[in-house]
Amino acid sequence: MTETQHAPLRDDPGRAEDAVPAIELAGVRKEYHAYGETVAAVQGVDLAIAQGEFFSLLGPSGCGKTTTMRMVAGFEEPTAGEVYLLGESVTGVPANRRDVNMVFQSYALFPHMSVFENVAFGLRRKRTPKAEITERVTEMLRIVDLTGRERRRPSELSGGQQQRVALARALVNRPRALLLDEPLGALDLKLRQAMQVELKRIQREVGITFVYVTHDQGEALTMSDRIAVMNDGLVEQLGTPREIYERPASKFVAGFIGTSNLLAGDAVESGGGTSVLKHGDGGRIEVGREFATGDKVELTVRPEKMQITADEPGDGLCRVHGKVSEVVYLGTSTNYNVTTDGGADVVVFVQNAMNAEDVARRGDTVWLSWEPQHSYVIGSAE
Amino acid sequence: MRRLRGALAPYLMILPGGLWMAVFFVVPLVFMFSVSLMTGNIIDGFKQTWHWQNYTDGFHTYGDKLVRSLWYGLLATVACIALAYPAAYWIAFKGGRRKSTYLFLLLLPFFVSFVLRTLAWKLVLTDNGPLLGPLRNHGLLPSDFHVLDSGFAVVSGLTYNFLPFMVLPIYVALERIDYRVIEASYDLYASRTQAFLRVVLPLSLPGVFAGVIMTFVPVASDYVNSEVLGGPNNVMIGHIIRTEYFDNSSYALASALSFSLMALLLVGIFAYARALGTEDVLEAAGR
Ligand SMILES: Nc1ncnc2c1ncn2[C@@H]1O[C@H](COP(=O)(O)OP(=O)(O)OP(=O)(O)O)[C@@H](O)[C@H]1O
Ligand SMILES: [Mg+2]
Numbered sequence: 001m002t003e004t005q006h007a008p009l010r011d012d013p014g015r016a017e018d019a020v021p022a023i024e025l026a027g028v029r030k031e032y033h034a035y036g037e038t039v040a041a042v043q044g045v046d047l048a049i050a051q052g053e054f055f056s057l058l059g060p061s062g063c064g065k066t067t068t069m070r071m072v073a074g075f076e077e078p079t080a081g082e083v084y085l086l087g088e089s090v091t092g093v094p095a096n097r098r099d100v101n102m103v104f105q106s107y108a109l110f111p112h113m114s115v116f117e118n119v120a121f122g123l124r125r126k127r128t129p130k131a132e133i134t135e136r137v138t139e140m141l142r143i144v145d146l147t148g149r150e151r152r153r154p155s156e157l158s159g160g161q162q163q164r165v166a167l168a169r170a171l172v173n174r175p176r177a178l179l180l181d182e183p184l185g186a187l188d189l190k191l192r193q194a195m196q197v198e199l200k201r202i203q204r205e206v207g208i209t210f211v212y213v214t215h216d217q218g219e220a221l222t223m224s225d226r227i228a229v230m231n232d233g234l235v236e237q238l239g240t241p242r243e244i245y246e247r248p249a250s251k252f253v254a255g256f257i258g259t260s261n262l263l264a265g266d267a268v269e270s271g272g273g274t275s276v277l278k279h280g281d282g283g284r285i286e287v288g289r290e291f292a293t294g295d296k297v298e299l300t301v302r303p304e305k306m307q308i309t310a311d312e313p314g315d316g317l318c319r320v321h322g323k324v325s326e327v328v329y330l331g332t333s334t335n336y337n338v339t340t341d342g343g344a345d346v347v348v349f350v351q352n353a354m355n356a357e358d359v360a361r362r363g364d365t366v367w368l369s370w371e372p373q374h375s376y377v378i379g380s381a382e
Numbered sequence: 383m384r385r386l387r388g389a390l391a392p393y394l395m396i397l398p399g400g401l402w403m404a405v406f407f408v409v410p411l412v413f414m415f416s417v418s419l420m421t422g423n424i425i426d427g428f429k430q431t432w433h434w435q436n437y438t439d440g441f442h443t444y445g446d447k448l449v450r451s452l453w454y455g456l457l458a459t460v461a462c463i464a465l466a467y468p469a470a471y472w473i474a475f476k477g478g479r480r481k482s483t484y485l486f487l488l489l490l491p492f493f494v495s496f497v498l499r500t501l502a503w504k505l506v507l508t509d510n511g512p513l514l515g516p517l518r519n520h521g522l523l524p525s526d527f528h529v530l531d532s533g534f535a536v537v538s539g540l541t542y543n544f545l546p547f548m549v550l551p552i553y554v555a556l557e558r559i560d561y562r563v564i565e566a567s568y569d570l571y572a573s574r575t576q577a578f579l580r581v582v583l584p585l586s587l588p589g590v591f592a593g594v595i596m597t598f599v600p601v602a603s604d605y606v607n608s609e610v611l612g613g614p615n616n617v618m619i620g621h622i623i624r625t626e627y628f629d630n631s632s633y634a635l636a637s638a639l640s641f642s643l644m645a646l647l648l649v650g651i652f653a654y655a656r657a658l659g660t661e662d663v664l665e666a667a668g669r
Contacts (some may be wrong), residue, residue, distance in 0.1 A: 096569070
């Protein structure tokens with residue numbers, strides 16, 4: 001009897017092992033007490049980060065990203081809830097006994113040590129044999145492209161080089177997971193983009209779980225396997241970059257990730273799992289959910305999903321009518337700002353194809369249309 | 383023109399300080415050095431005779447006091463480090479928002495005159511004073527027990543008097559350490575002891591180094607403590623120089639002794655700087 005119960009696990013132990021999340025947070029809360037006030041920096045976060053995943057925590061300043069990371073690293077104990085590393089609770093386990101390493105926002109390199117000694121620090125603490133230290137440090141410095149800089153002090157390196165030392169110093173220990181707290185925050189745009197590519201390459205090369213904190217949505221979208229969007233100490237949405245971008249679960253996510261057009265309409269018909277909303281004169285928006293007639297529904301549509309035409313669009317498309325208030329030429333694309341008859345200000349991106357004339361001018365009245373599947377309901381009010 | 387002004391700017395900036403040093407430090411120094419090679423006495427006047435023997439005479443007569451001064455200086459400096467480091471550490475890392483208050487409290491006694499403080503110590507430590515008197519009366523101490531007039535009293539007084547010169551630079555060095563660097567060491571598997579020995583200590587060594595220079599030199603040449611607390615058997619060289627100069631008017635001998643002390647201190651400090659002040663030491667400490 002017992003045999004058969006355990007059989008599936010035995011058949012494929014590798015799979016079972018892989019299924020254990022590298023990092024799991026269950027109902028994690030963190031409160032700080034300062035000046036007689038209680039600040040809930042993190043107010044109940046549940047997350048499971050798979051092994052080998054590139055996972056991003058994205059959110060505005062002060063939303064609790066750093067605090068969340070510090071609890072995983074062991075610098076902070078949760079006020080409530082539990083952190084698990086590879087399925088084991090790490091409550092009360094100090095930072096130096098947790099098999100995760102952190103790359104600090106400010107790098108926090110040891111200023112009195114050479115690049116080599118910085119990278120060797122963790123291995124020396126673990127009493128790794130000398131020959132192996134030299135070998136692993138050298139190899140890691142090669143991966144981050146710092147060969148030949150071993151004897152420099154951190155102060156003698158550029159910002160990008162320091163960042164790579166910080167990365168090497170953590171990675172050389174082959175931790176179960178690497179926590180990166182806005183590691184590119186201090187770099188200029190060019191270097192930042194180069195480092196983003198570099199980080200992805202390194203992650204593929206070493207195959208370690210990366211938890212990446214950023215408040216740059218572009219960075220999160222391009223680099224991550226999955227993203228958790230945080231706001232005010234809570235995870236607002238968790239999903240792949242595509243899900244988060246195309247199907248924002250809340251007004252906050254829609255507004256925070258990319259540009260999003262917010263429209264509201266009154267439900268006029270519904271049935272068969274869909275509803276039709278009225279928005280201004282002639283505006284008809286179809287959404288994939290049923291609402292009671294008269295409900296006020298809010299939805300978002302991404303600017304690049306909208307078409308702009310002078311004539312009324314064909315049947316089957318969602319449409320609103322409005323007036324162009326601004327045309328902004330951006331080289332590869334043109335932005336049209338349109339005020340709808342229903343009183344919403346929306347933006348439409350139009351790619352500039354070869355020899356294309358501007359499709360509309362300031363002051364023109366136009367139709368905006370899009371496929372129904374690009375409407376995302378984010379709220380309703382009776 | 384502008385470029386010339388730019389090039390001159392740094393020199394112009396050191397001009398006031400440089401002039402001050404030239405007038406009030408270098409000139410007297412040269413003058414004293416010249417005096418140290420004179421012969422004569424206060425009644426017949428002094429004459430420059432390049433009498434290097436003043437130096438050897440000084441060593442013969444007062445060599446033991448010179449050595450004692452350096453020894454007491456060393457003891458007091460070590461005691462200062464032992465007391466100042468934990469205090470500075472605690473204020474810098476655990477002081478929270480009241481750091482400056484704690485620092486101020488530590489420095490408060492030093493708003494009182496140096497001589498007055500030392501005299502107060504004498505009152506406290508006398509055989510029948512408020513500290514020893516009751517203990518002795520209750521038979522808790524043997525009747526021949528003294529604190530005053532001992533080397534111990536002198537070193538204690540020196541330690542007490544020069545403590546802030548050690549606390550302040552160490553505090554400043556510790557305070558400047560980015561706490562995340564310490565966290566990074568924990569993150570990289572360092573225990574508390576290792577984090578202290580490999581990161582905090584090496585990063586605070588420049589402060590200790592500055593503190594040592596700022597205490598050792600004035601402590602070794604101090605003349606108040608040995609006079610007030612030490613009695614006749616624990617005389618330090620500063621006291622001798624003072625007596626020779628003001629009481630015996632042996633200007634040449636006093637000057638020669640001053641220069642000998644200065645030379646010894648400089649040699650000591652340079653040796654110390656060479657041994658400790660290099661980056662290699664910090665690096666080695668970090669391993
Ligand atoms: N030690 C602390 N004491 C009191 N409040 C704190 C402390 N650390 C963080 N907080 C508060 O907790 C909240 C979350 O802070 P946290 O550092 O996690 O934000 P963050 O998402 O990392 O922001 P940023 O993008 O600016 O780095 C903030 O409101 C902050 O003021
Ligand atoms: Mg942060």
